[in-house]
Amino acid sequence: MSSKQKTNDPHRDLDTMSGAATDLFNRLPLTFKIMSWYTIFLLIILMVASAWIYAYTHESDNKEVRERLQQQAMIMATDIRKFKPYQDNTFFFVSTQDGYIIKGALPDGFPNQTILSLGQVGEIAAGDDTFYYYDTPVNEPNYRGILRAVTKVKTASKKTENLLYSLLLGNIIFLLISSLGGYLFIKKGLKPVRTLTKTAKVIGKNNDLSRRIDIPARTARDEIYELTTTFNRMISGLEDSSNRERQFSSDVSHELRTPIAVIKAESEFALKYGRTEADLREGLTHILEQAKFMTNLVSQLLDVARLENAQGLSFAPVNVSLMLSNMVHDYTRLCTENTDKQITITSHIEPNLHMNAHEVSLRRAITNLVDNAIKFTNSTIDISANLVGRDLVITVTDNGIGIEPEALDHIWDRMYQTEQSRNKKSNHGIGLGLYFVNKVINLHHGTVTATSEPQVKTTFTVRLPYNTREE
Template sequence: MAGYLSLTTRLSLIFSLTMLAIWGLVSLVLMQSLEQHFARQDEDALRGKMVLVKNLLSARLTEGQSDWPLLESRLQQDLSGYGDYFLQIQNLQGTSLLDTRVKQPPLPTEQFGNSVPSNSWVADGVRYRSLTEPFLPSDSTLPEPVLIRLVLDTRYHQHFLDEIHTALLWLTGGIALISVLLGWMASRAGLKPLRTLARLSTRVTASQLNHRLPLSNAPAELHAPIHAFNNMLDRLEDSFQRLTTFSSDIAHELRTPVNSLLLQTQVALSQTRSDHDYREALYANLETAERLRRMINEMLFLAKSEQGQLAIQGQSLDLAEEVDELIEFFEPLASDQQVRLQRQGHARLWGDRAMLQRAISNLLTNAIRYTPAHEVVCIRVNGGDSAVTLEVANPGSPIPPEEWPRLFDRFYRADHARQQVTEGSGLGLAIARAIITSHDGTLSVRSDEQETCFTARFPAGQC
């Protein structure tokens, strides 16, 4: 049930329960203080009356008036007007010598016999307090000491405590209602910024991701959630922008080979042709279809990498040997471009051989494509205690720094910066970064007038 309560209701209940707990504690302390005050007051009154009774008895007994019925009458007259006091006098054998009880209140005689100095008990809803002391005045006619017990009926201030208790109960109910109302009002006022933010957040849609929640009027407790929400909107806006750009790019990339297939097929079917012409048309369609298949496979590879589904079969690799093997493979392409390939350094790396060769191949292909004739593409391998680095550097036109982060986006080409035309799909660098990232590495780029260098950095692991 608590899971369905609103935050305003929860805060109101917490505020109300806190107020009631504090008021209950104050009421308990107040009642305890009043009871202790009256208890001390009763004890002081009993002691005062005990002194009075002893003085009266001492005066009567020293005058030779040892007639207990007569003494009882005289003591009742002397104690009249002092409240509901009851007096008992017994000898040490337990025989009652004097008893002023008229209504016969219940007095525990067994405790009287044990000579308890003071006691308190409740009978018929009334609290009684008593004081018992031995007495034997000098120059008296008494042959032995007697026990004097003075009992006080406390109902005269018990009524006051009951009225206070009833008033506190009514006051507690009123405080409960007031605290619920005040708690609700305070919660509503305190949560107003949240409602404002919720209203503003409803403006955010897939087509309007540029709205941000303001921090100017928000309380300090909401700054962290607002920052997190705005950062989430930044990431969503960037992802939607990338998705829109990707959709546009993929439509553009697929349109060209599809149109080529349609055009070539329409031309081949426009009139009757020889077997050789049909064969040439089929070869052209096959080449276009192969390009489509390669592009689709690369897109599927990137999709798996983003979902963390790449299965890496790691092994210890000599990175220099792998680079030399790739240099030998790319030597004919480099010769056609009048470019030389050169490797420097040694290192060992733990990783998937096929994936790493594919990543390095993409970097080499990109470097050869944009290297001017008669220049050198340098592959630098460096192994350290903390990291293994692989750099693929080539001279050429520099890439503006604002374009560096976008070089690894799918279908992005910096051809206008390189002043060259490329026939690549625009997925090579994205695939290289995905492979290196799956090996817990990073791929970065820097470019200046001397060279453009792509640096793959791997953590130094098992070799």
């Protein structure tokens, strides 16, 4: 038969209790936690201050008792005829040189044999009592001896005991009042945090990202201010992200509606009325054009979405001169093969232009400008790049129909299209190309501008800070 013996580990029990207390404290409200630490810190200060006051007062009181004892003994020794065995909590007696008492008596508990303490106050412990004593010679004619004054330390410490009780009571009252006041101040100080929490709950419940926490104009630039402004910036970022997502969905649904309707109509027409190969080929051609348009549309929308969500671009050394020269070569060949329009491309590219940039996005941006020029030029396009001061300046110029002056300030807006003469007549774009260009150049810390003379020429100017530092 075996029995299980339960073992008690006090250290393990202590750790368990400590962990439970810590968990309980962590569940308490922040106001109560701060007040608890404040009260504990205040209690420690009060205890240290009270201990110092008590020790200082106790020592001062004992010093006063010793000085009074010495003074009483010396006064009585100068006029032994006025001798009194007990006066003001002090015992007096006179003894001979060999210790024989001739006047007075020993106080209860004081040892019979003690060494002389001439010129200074002695201290001796006897049982539970402690005594101060002082010896001085009696120098009167026909009277020789030693006068000793004795007093109990316990009697001398009565005042310090009263001080101790007063300190304890005063500390308790002060601690209660301070804790209550601290709680009220802490609660008031954390009011912005409660407001922030309330706003966050409302945002989470109603999905309303337009709400912000109001910051008074005279608010101190403290931690609460930083927390509030950080929260507002975070909500602004979330709102911008949500708006971009809604904008993307709106753009896709709006722009895809027309090509999908065309594809649907062409398909239904071909199925219903397509009797000959020519009819079917014409319908399929329209469907293919719309499919290409949708592919280009989705590609542009995704490019824009990626740029808008990007916090920055990773830069690396780029040979801009080589990149633009290759681009001119490719477009020259493309325009040569194009039989619809005779286009001549000229270039003025300064050699050895090296800078740190995101090559893929920068190439796409310049390509968009050249594509626009090809669509709207009558015959010539000029591409140039050179250093102007501390900037790299790239220009793309065409001699096409131009842009109306009132439209120049809006061509960089998302989904903006100028009037029919520049767009729908020869272009099937959706107004994202220049918006993409502007975003890319801004991420490169540069600017892009446009100038135009209708029916004469249009020039797009990209100005980038010419840097050689990787970012």
